[in-house]
Amino acid sequence: MNRLSAAALIRCKRDDTPLDGDQLHAVAQGIGDGSWSEGQIGAFAMAVAWRGMGVEECRRFTLALRDSGQRLHWEHLPGPVLDKHSTGGVGDGVSLLLAPLLAACGGYVPMISGRGLGHTGGTLDKLESVAGYDVHPGLARLREVVEEVGCAIVGQGAELVPADRRLYAVRDVTATVDVAELMVASILSKKLAGGARALVLDIKTGNGAQLPGMTAARDLAARMLATARGTGIDVRVVFSDMDQLLGREAGNALELRAVLDLLRDRGDNPRLRALTLELAAELLWVGGLGRDRLDAERRARAALSSGAAAERFARMVHALGGPADLLERPDAYLETAPIRRMVTAPASGHVAAVDVRALGQVVVDLGGGRTYPGQAIDHAVGLAEVIGRGDPVDAGQPLAFVHARTTQAADMAEARVREAFRIAPEAPPCAPLWQWHAPMEQIA
Structure with a gap:
């Protein structure tokens, strides 16, 4: 078996065998030149997720990735990079x-x-x-x-x-x-x-x-x-x-x-x-x-x-x-979505918590992010004027504005954005930025 083949390298990592510098350069080379399929890359990534890498192995992989292409040198510049x-x-x-x-x-x-x-x-x-x-x-x-x-x-x-x-x-x-x-x-x-x-x-x-x-x-x-x-x-x-x-x-x-x-x-x-x-x-x-x-x-x-x-x-x-x-x-260059929908607060009080991951996923589902590599995205959609944790709000006032391409998408986003906010009578403790x-x- 070729110790530098994709299958062998993935198997080594799956079986918790640390990879040396030559093997990791082979991994980076195969990923970079296209000889590894997306399935093989995913299998290697999952093996690393399962088995991990020691510090030295991680440093070697970092340098292998760095060396998969050209490098920039700036010694001639008059200021720091x-x-x-x-x-x-x-x-x-x-x-x-x-x-x-x-x-x-x-x-x-x-x-x-x-x-x-x-x-x-x-x-x-x-x-x-x-x-x-x-x-x-x-x-x-x-x-x-x-x-x-x-x-x-x-x-x-x-x-x-x-x-x-x-x-x-x-x-x-x-x-x-x-x-x-x-x-x-x-x-x-x-x-x-x-x-x-x-x-x-x-x-x-x-x-x-x-x-x-x-x-x-x-x-x-x-x-x-x-x-x-x-x-x-x-x-x-x-x-x-x-x-x-x-x-x-x-x-x-x-x-x-x-x-x-x-x-x-x-x-x-x-x-x-x-x-x-x-x-x-x-x-x-x-x-x-x-x-x-x-x-x-x-x-x-x-x-x-x-x-x-x-x-x-x-x-x-x-x-x-x-x-x-x-x-x-x-305004002459940045596209705007055709639908702008206010998301209103269901009650008065302060924003006690925000499900930020849910808000990010709303943007993805509106078309502003990807669910598979290379997917085209809609640059105009998203959320605007989103209020923050601890902010006061009255019932009926905006929590955010949805910018969407269709009415159906705006309906979906409005409901999920409202669910992402928890309103309470008192403001939560301040957290450092x-x-x-x-x-x-x-x-x-």
Whole structure:
């Protein structure tokens, strides 16, 4: 039996035999070049979910995925190469804000992003709400945009981490999105291939997260930090709250509109704005773009309020094939759904709890997400003006607005959105929006 055949490698992992570097490179090569079928990729992912991977095995798999394609090198740039990754959230537009904000402060951000996974949204899907925006520009064009603009938010493409690109899509439909080893390998392989030297990993916690419990989130953080050691990237980990939407919209064009409002220093998205500024300050400080943490915070806020971040975002969109005036004329380019339906509160009180996972699934079922790889999505549908945990509400007032393509879809969404909210007489205790993980040297 060929020890590097797909069947043999899957059997080894199924039988709890650790794979060595050559075997893991064979796995990544087979996934990346298409010689492994989607069924074989799914079987391998499920074997990892069942048997797990040790830290060294996970590091080898990460490097194997990284090496399945080309790598970017940025030693010639005059500023630090910075990046961020989220484990997936609902209403999470941080990447769209953060990349241009960092660029406006002197950082360089080749952000390799992904599509939606399960009930959570994807940065690439949001950007593809803009006609013409090329999420797979090729490495030469990516280099040019990063050098000229300071940031580019793109996908892996055919050249960069092709193995993870296929694995990522299969995980979405095989119940392996939340497998810690696959999450770590996927995240780190993209960031290492993209050439980042500092990375903030935003691990979502709460009922809308891929890893709802703090125990699983801390385990993922420890594994990420341990796997990253010796790879040349400085990783910081933050845990952020997903017991309510991060922003107030969920759905691709709707979320992008909210981001455009924040870039123009308007809109009502305090949680999204606050978390973005916090992550920006951390990365600027780690990257040496602030005298201290306080100075880094000041620089981040100034870049947003002055319009400098907005200018970088507009340049990035245009450089990657989108319109030059998206910021000034978003209505001309972002599609809207034909039906807008108010979902009203059944009683007065405060929002005691929100089933965020259910809200994310509503967006998927409206057509704003995928149930199988490669499925086309409707960028216009989703939820808007969603109220948050602890907010006061009167009976008959809106909990959210459904944006749907058909009356039948709006009826379905309205009922399920109302069920996702629990109203109580008293407000629940306040929960922190974020908390930082212990420094790397404190991880066992």
